Amino acid sequence: MAKNLNNSTGAKGNSRPSSGDIWDLMFNIDHLTNGQLPKRLLAKLAFLTGLITIYIYYSTLADGNIHQIAKVTAEVEEVRADYTTQKAEYMKSSKQSFLAEEVKKYGMNTSLIPPTKLVINKEIKEQ
Structure with missing residues (x-):
């Protein structure tokens, strides 16, 4: 169903198409299908x-992963700060x-005497 979109001034004197005409221009596919929707077009x-x-699903999934990465990064920074402290x-x-x-x-007090080193002879140890 096609409408005449002539912009000639009629009885109303309106020089621009109405909003219904604009919607018909955007969504009317009758001139492509001759009034019936073919199976090829439906497929x-x-x-x-x-x-x-699928595009919407994967973009939503990617957004969720980005938020999860941001959350884990914040947790890692917190744990790193605790480790440093x-x-x-x-x-x-x-x-x-x-x-x-x-x-x-x-x-208790610290010892003022330095430690001594014990040396064991190897000869005594071998016997």
Whole structure:
């Protein structure tokens, strides 16, 4: 069903097409199908609809993966910050000056006598 889209001024004096005429221009396929929808066009339309559906599905899936990657990256950064903090505390607690202060709570002092090295003769050991 085709409409006349002549822009000649008629009884109304309107020089532009109405909104119904614009919709007919965009979506009217009667001039392609002669009033009946052929099977070839339906097959192509179904295939195109399937492709569009697959495209929408995979783009949604990709968006979900992007959000998941962002969330995991934030968690990794948080764990890395915790690791760095704990490592710094461990390094501080393993220093002799820190240990000396902690041991004073229990009434112990650092030794002023240097350690001695024990040497065992190999000859005695072999017998």
